[in-house]
Amino acid sequence: MTEVCRIIGVLDDGPASLSAAALGHIQQADLIIGGGRTLELFADHFAPHAERRDLTGKLAQVPDWIRQKQAEGRRVAVLATGDPLCHGIGGYLQSRLCIEACEIIPNVSTVQLACARLGLPWQDLKICSVHTRDTGEWHAAAGPEHGLYSLLRQIRRHDRLAVFTSPANSPDRIARLLLSVGLDQHFQLAVAERLQQSGERLAILDAADAAHQHFAEPNLLLMWRQRASRSPVQFGLADSEFAQRTPEKGLITKREVRAVSLARLQLRSNSIVWDIGAGSGAVGLEAARLAPEGHVYAVEKNSDDVALASVNRQQLEVDNYTLLHAKAPAGLDQWPPPDAVFIGGSGGELPALIRLCLQRLAAGGWLVMNFVTLENLATAVATLRDCGVSWDVTQLQAARSKPLLDMHRLAAENPVWIVSAQATERSHE
Numbered sequence: 001m002t003e004v005c006r007i008i009g010v011l012d013d014g015p016a017s018l019s020a021a022a023l024g025h026i027q028q029a030d031l032i033i034g035g036g037r038t039l040e041l042f043a044d045h046f047a048p049h050a051e052r053r054d055l056t057g058k059l060a061q062v063p064d065w066i067r068q069k070q071a072e073g074r075r076v077a078v079l080a081t082g083d084p085l086c087h088g089i090g091g092y093l094q095s096r097l098c099i100e101a102c103e104i105i106p107n108v109s110t111v112q113l114a115c116a117r118l119g120l121p122w123q124d125l126k127i128c129s130v131h132t133r134d135t136g137e138w139h140a141a142a143g144p145e146h147g148l149y150s151l152l153r154q155i156r157r158h159d160r161l162a163v164f165t166s167p168a169n170s171p172d173r174i175a176r177l178l179l180s181v182g183l184d185q186h187f188q189l190a191v192a193e194r195l196q197q198s199g200e201r202l203a204i205l206d207a208a209d210a211a212h213q214h215f216a217e218p219n220l221l222l223m224w225r226q227r228a229s230r231s232p233v234q235f236g237l238a239d240s241e242f243a244q245r246t247p248e249k250g251l252i253t254k255r256e257v258r259a260v261s262l263a264r265l266q267l268r269s270n271s272i273v274w275d276i277g278a279g280s281g282a283v284g285l286e287a288a289r290l291a292p293e294g295h296v297y298a299v300e301k302n303s304d305d306v307a308l309a310s311v312n313r314q315q316l317e318v319d320n321y322t323l324l325h326a327k328a329p330a331g332l333d334q335w336p337p338p339d340a341v342f343i344g345g346s347g348g349e350l351p352a353l354i355r356l357c358l359q360r361l362a363a364g365g366w367l368v369m370n371f372v373t374l375e376n377l378a379t380a381v382a383t384l385r386d387c388g389v390s391w392d393v394t395q396l397q398a399a400r401s402k403p404l405l406d407m408h409r410l411a412a413e414n415p416v417w418i419v420s421a422q423a424t425e426r427s428h429e
Helices: 019-030 036-041 057-072 088-096 110-120 151-159 173-181 256-263 282-289 304-317 352-361 374-387
Strands: 004-010 029-036 050-052 076-083 101-104 126-129 158-162 186-195 202-207 217-225 274-277 293-302 321-325 340-343 366-371 391-395 399-404 408-413 418-423
Touching: 004 019, 004 088, 004 340, 019 076, 019 101, 029 036, 029 057, 036 076, 036 374, 057 076, 057 352, 076 088, 088 101, 110 158, 110 186, 110 202, 110 274, 126 151, 151 158, 151 173, 158 374, 173 186, 186 274, 217 374, 256 282, 256 304, 256 366, 256 391, 274 352, 282 293, 282 304, 282 321, 293 304, 304 321, 340 352, 352 366, 352 374, 366 374, 374 391, 374 418
Parallel strands: 004 076, 004 101, 029 050, 029 076, 126 158, 274 293, 274 340, 293 321, 340 366
Antiparallel strands: 158 217, 186 202, 186 217, 366 418, 391 418, 399 408
């Protein structure tokens, strides 16, 4: 029978927090794998013949190390921090070896320890990790490629968080993130440094103070909200909620048209959306709210509209939205394939844009376009027919009430054609 690999949760007080059984597995192991600091911490408890391997920078090799020793009938112990299944190595190894090949021996997690020090109940904490590659400080144009992108999304959505930091994505960098997005007054921070080691410290401070401090490694960041979070409207925002061009107010996809267009996009929570001819950003920003686990990529050629869309993004606190100042199709080749595409403006490139979008769209995804001129409608329909895809047209004309002395009348909005087409495998040819 193949010897299972023991993945053992340890803390920085060494054997003191281990059960006799867990320590026995370490003492009997033929191969012990762990980070350099952890290996040194337990060095006096390894068998004389035991081989040790530092996994620092070699994580991808660890499953092969384990398989090789298991094939030889050797005993393997992996030293992990705290609970190996809480943002630890346990899940990674199980996914590459199989659950039956591993035995998890958990310890108290560092999240539990930090919360115990603070007297903070932790059952409703959102636990996050920023153990990603170093992509630098957060900036307004950052997107999913940034190491702090996922954390910011969680900060927007949760009241209490525990964050496994890294040397690069440290508490001070996270505090500067809060400052840059205007959330610094919303959260109280606590940094737990060197838990279970000499020099252990728990610092409670605000983001402005934390942004300029250095914290000893290893550390864990706790955050809890001091101001009630908003519960924003997700769909159907009034036109007045968006900054628009003046004195040309009205150059925006109106709420009635916006609602139907968003419905036709058939968005899911994780949809990747393209917004071409973004204007002031109304459609794309609402799409971002409807796809909180996805991302919207928008392009707009008019510099004034780009500025307005940026203002609207900030006011609506939307983070999953990337805005490019360019004339489509420039830049679209750098975007990931979309699940849905909205075209609000084409800059004279409509046939080429339709073909490109249908080629990049996921099969079954929807392309939705708005037109106010007969010429663009005719061009779109002809192009879709040539592409051999299923399409339909909806004409939408709303009328809104307007005051007339002490009464009200209905004033018609301009008619808009909403053209919808669904991508197929054929459209990718």
